[in-house]
Amino acid sequence: MDLAALGDCLGTSSCLIFQTVGGLKIGLLMFLVASGLTLIFGVLGVINFAHGSFYMLGAYLAWQTMALTDNFYLAVLAAALGVGLFGVLFERGFMSRVYRGDVLVQILLCYAFILILDDLVIIVWGEEFLSSLGIPDAFHRPPLFVGGAIVPVFHLFIIGFSTLVAVALWLFMTRTKWGKITRAAEQNPLMVSALGINTSLLFAGIFALGSLLAGLGGALAASERSISSGMGFSVVLESFIVTVIGGMGSIGGAFVAALLIGMTRSFGAIGFPLFTDGLMFVLMCLVLVLRPQGLMGRSGG
Amino acid sequence: MKHETFLKDVAIGIGVVLLLALLFQVITDPGIHDLIIKTCIFGLFALSLNLLVGYLGLVAFGHATGFATGAYVFGLLMQTGTWTIPAAMGVAVVAAAALAAVIGAFCIRAREIYFAFLTLAFQMILYSAIISFVSLTGGDQGLMGGYPKPPFLGIDLSRPFDYYLFVCGVTVICVILLRQVIQSPFGYALRMIRDNHERSYFLGIQVKLYQWIAFVIASALAAVSGVMMSLFVTGAFPNFAYWSMSAEPLFMILLGGMQTFLGPLLGAFILQLLNDLVTEHTRYYGLVLGLVILFFILGLRRGLLDVVWDKVSDRRRKAGTVRPASPVTGDAEARERS
């Protein structure tokens, strides 16, 4: 624990800005993944415990596309769409068979997929860590200096892009017909099927969207982190924590919570370098005690 | 009349231990000894979890918290060199129970899948604490350097046969205790809560209290298996607290059968066997295990002993009294979403 360092950082604008930008980047990337998890939970009432493996798959797919085309944007797109498609297959082929089963079966099904995917990526891409995608050429430019802090342009891109996705998601949920149906399904699944809406289609669509977000998050994260089998597990847990803090099924809550966690990680890395993970959990426990339904969740849960 | 079944259990238990002791002498292959030891350790671990999953309908996904707490507290105490094994074991179990009492108080408030992942989240706090506090726990290296195993009551656990017998004996005792709990009025209440918690309230059963007590008991028993595991490796490792450590016993329960008392023990045995066999031939154990899990979930849809048991009871019971298929595939209870 190094509270003095944390105090110093908070006192100097360069460190403050640098860590804030870092926190925003971490938090928004986390939001991309967590919003997928919370969306699926909100509508289907299941937690896709294999969500982290979808994130991993996104990273690998992006890496592969990058290796073939050397185009970063195409890589991200291919990863998002590929994982979205995989999500539909997973939902239709497997998950949809256990909605009516109990929680144990749902968890074990996801567990099976985590194990299988972790080994499959090794079989296909080998055991060695793959190096990060690297940032696209357009961002190979000198960093900005804001208030004495170094701010990489690419981080601003990630922040801007993720924010855009968040806004798009929000518009989709509030302005489009399917978004409204989705929100209605969260409130009252029976009503939606009573209205004659094809719930199978809705569920598959939601799963596709949720998985796509995981794949997108994985691909973007892979621009700067190395890629390996098993990289998804910590991600699904973090997403779960974000979901709990934000409120189960609440996208807005996930946004706030992800930023909160991002900042906690960023500044926690200075103050409590060894216990940043623990810090997130502590945050979650606090929320559970003070506000069990989460920051923006409906009561109950 | 229940008293008689207790005596019967004890008699059978003694018989089993004697048989296993004999087995040790007849089959000298240490691989087989290890298989039995691990079956006991993980079998008890899975059985204790099944008190929650099978008898109470609470899917706890953080059961390794008790296991790891037991192992680490025991290992740390033994490393001081001043503790006797029974005393350290007692403290380890009490510590795990106390921790479970706190965690349980949080988690019991949540329902179903929320409960499952909350318990997991608490387990991962423990995991990251173990990884972080290197000076105490050895971080990701685990508790290294071993510890002395002072003999007690003429038992010297550094001797393989003593340790083997110790594990078998402790497991059998715990299994008998667990069976007592399940057959007690308390166990009755648990099954009522599992079947219909709403109705249980209106019969005067304080559902949350019962869930909390069962959670503490299950965790204490998990700690016993953790202690035995610590003795096996003469230390403790952070993977004891890793999430997969909680997923495996869930699968053991499904594999062996949750409706049959000893089902999870069978599941532990099969999984251990599978592990030994598969890792001999391929390094893709995860892939194989994943496929096996899929087969059980989507193909067989319940545990092996449940299948056997249903076949037997089909013959024995008249049509009206056969238990419905295990709740794995049935609608466990109208899933309320609030």
Place this chain on the structure above:
Amino acid sequence: MLKLENVHKAFGGVIAVDHVTLDFAPGSLSAIIGPNGAGKTTLFNLISGRIKPDGGRVVLDGEDIAGVHATEIVRRGIGRAFQVASIFPTLTVSEALTGAVLSHRRRTLTLAGRFHRSGLDERVSEIMTLTGLEAQADTLSANLSHGDQKLLDIALAIALEPKLLLLDEPTAGMGPDERWLMIERVQALWRTGGMTLIFIEHDMDIVFKIAQTIRVLKYGAVLAEGPPAAIRENPEVIEAYLGAPAEETAS
């Protein structure tokens, strides 16, 4: 025995129970009637502690139990059965009743050792005899007929030896013959048990035949109360409730 004073409950905009004041005499047998959605079940939920009233008092033998937890209300002597039979699917009839009796005797926190068997089996078979479930003792609750499930639900409440028993449409979903059988059983239980009984019922023949007092609810409020003869004559009731053929209002 039981007094409701100004009890009020709304769900969002829907006023389910609207400032209800009622008094139930000890040992009485009374019926609550009213069209679908009148708030009858909600009233039971308020009395039995399933939900908390927004306002008003629920007084049981002089003590306000409004907002007290359901398990505690059970301990104070209120038992209930549900509109949709609420039972334990994987337990047999005798197992479920054993559990209920154990709970009533506060033995369910006993963790090990023998059942406190003294009189347990006797009590269980006594309840089964009372409710006519003897033949089904070893049948799984899930495999019982609809009528027997309703009976079991009531038997579970009886196991608590309640002072006050609340039955929510004991004859719901039954054919005419089965109804009368059921209602005779209920009446017999009330006679032998010496308890106060309140039941909700849609079948007017049954209500007028066996109830001592009838309360009519409409839109959450008490429209009328009194002995069957008076209710039958009450123009408001005839207009509001009996105006429609009884068959149509039965759910």
